[in-house]
Amino acid sequence: MSSQILELYVFVLAAFVGYMVISRVPALLHTPLMAATNAIAGISLVGSLIAAGAARNHVATILGFVAVVAATSNIVGGFIIVDRMLKMFKRDAGPAKQAPAKLPPSGA
Amino acid sequence: MREAFIQASYLAASVLFILGLRMLTRPDKARRGMQLAGVGMLCAIVGTLLNHTIVDYRWIIGGLVLGTIIGYPMGTRVPMTAMPQRIALSLTLSALAATLVGIAEYYTLMDAGTPPGRATMTALGFEIMLGCITVAGTIVAAGKLQEWLPSKPLTYKGQNLLNGVVFAGIVALLITVIAAPATQWAFYTMIGVSLVFGAMLVLPIGGADMPVVVALLNSYSGLASCATGFAIGNVILIISGSLDGSSGFILSVLMSKAMNRSFTNVLFGAFGSEVAAGGTKSAEGLTVRSIGVEDAAIQLAYAQLVIVIPGYGMAVAQAQHAVRELAELVEKRGGEVKFAVHPVAGRMPGHMNVLLAEANVPYDKLYDMDEINSEFDRADVALVIGANDVVNPAARNDKSSPIYGMPILNADHAKSVIVLKRGMSAGFAGIENELFYDKRTSMLFGDAKTSLTGLVGEIKNV
Numbered sequence: 001m002s003s004q005i006l007e008l009y010v011f012v013l014a015a016f017v018g019y020m021v022i023s024r025v026p027a028l029l030h031t032p033l034m035a036a037t038n039a040i041a042g043i044s045l046v047g048s049l050i051a052a053g054a055a056r057n058h059v060a061t062i063l064g065f066v067a068v069v070a071a072t073s074n075i076v077g078g079f080i081i082v083d084r085m086l087k088m089f090k091r092d093a094g095p096a097k098q099a100p101a102k103l104p105p106s107g108a
Numbered sequence: 109m110r111e112a113f114i115q116a117s118y119l120a121a122s123v124l125f126i127l128g129l130r131m132l133t134r135p136d137k138a139r140r141g142m143q144l145a146g147v148g149m150l151c152a153i154v155g156t157l158l159n160h161t162i163v164d165y166r167w168i169i170g171g172l173v174l175g176t177i178i179g180y181p182m183g184t185r186v187p188m189t190a191m192p193q194r195i196a197l198s199l200t201l202s203a204l205a206a207t208l209v210g211i212a213e214y215y216t217l218m219d220a221g222t223p224p225g226r227a228t229m230t231a232l233g234f235e236i237m238l239g240c241i242t243v244a245g246t247i248v249a250a251g252k253l254q255e256w257l258p259s260k261p262l263t264y265k266g267q268n269l270l271n272g273v274v275f276a277g278i279v280a281l282l283i284t285v286i287a288a289p290a291t292q293w294a295f296y297t298m299i300g301v302s303l304v305f306g307a308m309l310v311l312p313i314g315g316a317d318m319p320v321v322v323a324l325l326n327s328y329s330g331l332a333s334c335a336t337g338f339a340i341g342n343v344i345l346i347i348s349g350s351l352d353g354s355s356g357f358i359l360s361v362l363m364s365k366a367m368n369r370s371f372t373n374v375l376f377g378a379f380g381s382e383v384a385a386g387g388t389k390s391a392e393g394l395t396v397r398s399i400g401v402e403d404a405a406i407q408l409a410y411a412q413l414v415i416v417i418p419g420y421g422m423a424v425a426q427a428q429h430a431v432r433e434l435a436e437l438v439e440k441r442g443g444e445v446k447f448a449v450h451p452v453a454g455r456m457p458g459h460m461n462v463l464l465a466e467a468n469v470p471y472d473k474l475y476d477m478d479e480i481n482s483e484f485d486r487a488d489v490a491l492v493i494g495a496n497d498v499v500n501p502a503a504r505n506d507k508s509s510p511i512y513g514m515p516i517l518n519a520d521h522a523k524s525v526i527v528l529k530r531g532m533s534a535g536f537a538g539i540e541n542e543l544f545y546d547k548r549t550s551m552l553f554g555d556a557k558t559s560l561t562g563l564v565g566e567i568k569n570v
Contacts, residue, residue: 003341004227004338007337007338007341007343007346010343010346010347011334011337011338011346011350014122014346014347014350014351015350015353015354017126017351018126018129018350018351018353018354018355019354019357019358021126021129021130021133022129022351022354022355022358023358024133025129025132025133026133026135026476027362027449027451027457027458027461027476028135028449028458028461028471028474028476029132029133029135029138029458029461030359030362030456030457030458030461031191031195031456031457031458031459031461031462032132032138032142032458032462033129033132033355033359033457033458034195034322034323034326034355034356034359034456034457034458035191035194035195035198036128036129036132036142036145037129037326037330037351037352037355037356038195038198038199038202038326038329038352039145039149039198040125040128040129040145040149040348040351040352041202041329041330041333041348041349041351041352042149042201042202042205043121043149043152043333043344043345043348043349044202044205044206044209044333044336044345044349045153045156045205046152046153046156046342046344046345047205047206047209047336047337047340047342047345048171048205048208048209049153049156049157049159049162049168050156050159050161050162050340051208051209051212051213052167052168052171053159053161053162053163053164053165053167053168054161054162054163054164055163055164056216056219056220057215057216057219059212059215059216059219060212060213060215060216061164061167063208063209063211063212063215064167064171064208064209064212065167065170065171066171066204066208067171067204067205067206067208067209067212068167068168068171068172068175068205069171069174069175069178070175070201070202070204070205070208071175071201071202071205072171072172072174072175072176072178072179073175073176073178073179073182073201074175074179074198074201074202074205075149075175075179076175076176076179076180076182076183077178077179077180077181077182077183077198078179078183078198079142079145079146079149079183080179080180080182080183080184081182081183081184081186081191081194082142083139083142083143084183084184085188085191085462085465086135086138086139086142087139088462088465088466088468089135089138089465089471090465090468090470090471091135091136091470091471091472092470092472092473
């Protein structure tokens with residue numbers, strides 16, 4: 001089996017897993033979800049690193065360098081901001097005079 | 109041995125990414141999940157640095173340092189109200205990285221006199237096309253959200269036709285480079301045309317349609333990363349790109365459902381224009397009932413159940429902290445306060461939830477539309493703060509309305525409605541809202557934050 005067919009398998013299965021996992025994220029966390037998947041998409045750093053470091057020609061090195069800067073700032077900024085957001089989501093800590101504690105939507 | 113280690117690091121990263129996203133389904137576990145994903149990212153980076161094709165680390169170190177310096181304030185300084193444009197910008201960055209890697213790859217292959225094969229070229233072509241569309245589209249979207257560009261839809265005659273022609277041009281160029289990978293002019297022209305097309309795609313879209321656009325561009329950028337993975341034969345790129353693509357896809361489907369647009373309508377970016385053309389019942393002969401802060405305060409102070417409906421106006425007025433204070437006060441007097449969040453309230457999916465969480469509203473008081481809609485019947489007051497179209501009953505009963513069929517929050521079922529609004533201008537869609545003329549509705553005009561602060565002061569005196 002050629003490697004491209006294998007890659008296609010990976011793509012289809014990963015998209016399937018992604019769909020199953022992500023469609024269960026409650027609307028409450030949709031903004032952190034977008035920020036998180038964007039930060040994870042900063043993984044294009046992996047390709048950028050190879051382009052910047054393979055010393056194949058100047059054009060590739062420079063383009064790779066710019067790509068490394070873009071992807072790194074996306075990863076660093078992305079993970080920090082997701083953490084900042086998720087830190088803010090708190091349960092009601094007050095006395096339990098409220099209606100019965102609600103489970104997060106579709107969480108269970 | 110080294111190759112095995114690299115692959116193991118990628119496998120670990122993939123598992124950690126998926127675990128991390130899975131923990132994002134629970135607000136109490138989400139933070140830990142994202143820390144796991146961060147560890148996964150570190151694994152993948154360390155693994156990549158061992159790649160034997162990397163021989164020169166100077167540019168890499170420079171890029172990592174510079175990127176960290178730029179990224180750190182982007183994570184710590186950006187206010188939560190600016191989150192939509194921040195997300196748009198992060199899409200720009202990830203699509204830019206993918207695009208540049210693609211160009212570097214193509215240039216290197218051509219430079220070495222070994223044009224890529226058909227399969228690699230297909231991947232490269234899609235990578236460049238989607239990447240460039242995303243880069244230009246997200247820059248325009250971020251500009252509109254930040255109001256550097258007019259957030260009003262920019263439309264002109266024959267727009268759809270022109271967009272169609274340009275897109276057909278891109279497809280023709282794509283087919284050309286795939287058929288003959290050595291046609292360099294077609295490759296580089298495609299970069300330019302895709303950039304122009306990305307901008308043209310987003311320019312006609314108004315501010316309130318941004319949730320759909322941002323989600324859609326998110327899935328494009330994910331697919332661009334995927335294509336990069338195919339082009340350079342890297343599995344971790346394919347996996348995380350498809351995770352990103354899935355989240356964008358799912359969110360754009362959810363958003364389009366919440367706005368009652370068909371998904372094909374969304375997919376081809378044809379939104380925005382048709383709504384702008386709308387305009388129905390005029391409000392002639394109807395009167396609104398204006399209310400003062402004192403009277404509104406009394407209504408709220410004696411309410412058993414208050415349902416707050418926040419909209420983008422709340423974010424603009426930075427009123428979320430005042431809302432929380434008001435809610436606490438009502439609760440202290442024995443009332444119950446719930447927050448009803450419409451899926452498209454704000455400028456991106458889940459935007460209101462983040463703003464309210466930032467203002468220390470516990471997340472178990474934030475309710476989705478489906479959970480809360482049946483409770484409006486027993487609500488004493490529905491407090492609408494800077495929201496308009498998401499509570500417009502025309503969506504339910506006026507077939508000629510452009511928003512007909514869009515699911516709305518049943519604010520009109522509450523015993524009374526208080527609307528905090530700047531003035532009587534119509535919502536973004538330019539439609540009159542009959543809720544404002546209902547006899548149970550009172551309008552509290554003015555800046556939302558000022559009004560809420562006033563209400564807090566008055567309730568204390570009741």
